[in-house]
Amino acid sequence: MRALALAERAGHTETATLAHQHLTHHLLANGSPAEAVSHAARGLALAPPLAAPRRVVLRTLYGQALAATGRTGEAVRQLGDxxxxxxxxxxxxxxxxxxxxxxxxxxLTVRQGTGAGRGVGTTPGPGSSRGYPPYCSDSRGDLGGAGVMTYPS
Structure with missing residues (x-):
């Protein structure tokens, strides 16, 4: 937290973004997903568009934190992005x-019994009989190739 405060005071956006990323990871690992959601969102807001790897890591952590707080739809959107x-x-x-x-x-969604997971309205994954939710598929219908992600409306 101290590094984040110092980076913010100094106006060093890249360091503040990195601090948010590390705090998100730490908070997730230590069972504080709601705080992790907050730091991931703040880090994404600061991350410049050209910092794709940083944005990908933050979005992935954000999706994991959202899932841990039960916000599955938002989690899937962040992870898809x-x-x-x-x-x-x-x-x-x-x-x-x-x-x-x-x-x-x-x-996780199968274990929680939401019916949104494997086997319910899924598309087979690449090279596997395991299903993936259709909103995780790209234009080819699987997770294996480049394409446009689709989401439920």
């Missing part, structure tokens, strides 16, 4: 992280 942005900038590590977070969310 992270996946799309990672693909657009050929950021493979970010793409894998966003994809894994979406897959974990799919498992």
């Amino acid at each position: 992270a996946l799309r942005e990672a693909r657009a900038h050929a950021y493979m590590e970010g793409e894998k992280a966003a994809h894994s977070a979406l897959a974990a969310l799919d498992v």
Whole structure:
């Protein structure tokens, strides 16, 4: 928190964005998802459009924090945006992280019994019989290639 305060006082946006990213990660790991949501949103608001890797990481963390607070629809949108942005900038590590977070969310929604997860209105994933929610699919109908993400209205 001290690094964030110093960065904000100094007007150093990049450092403040990074501090929000690390605080989000730390708060998620320590069971404070509501605070993590706040820091992720603030970090995204500060992240410049050209800082794609930072934005992808923040969006992925934001999606995970939203999911941990039960805001599944918002989480899926953030994770889908992270996946799309990672693909657009050929950021493979970010793409894998966003994809894994979406897959974990799919498992979580099944465990929570919402019916939104695997097996309910899903599209088979690439090279697998495992299903993915259709709103996580790209224009090819899977998570494996570049395309336009679609979401439920």
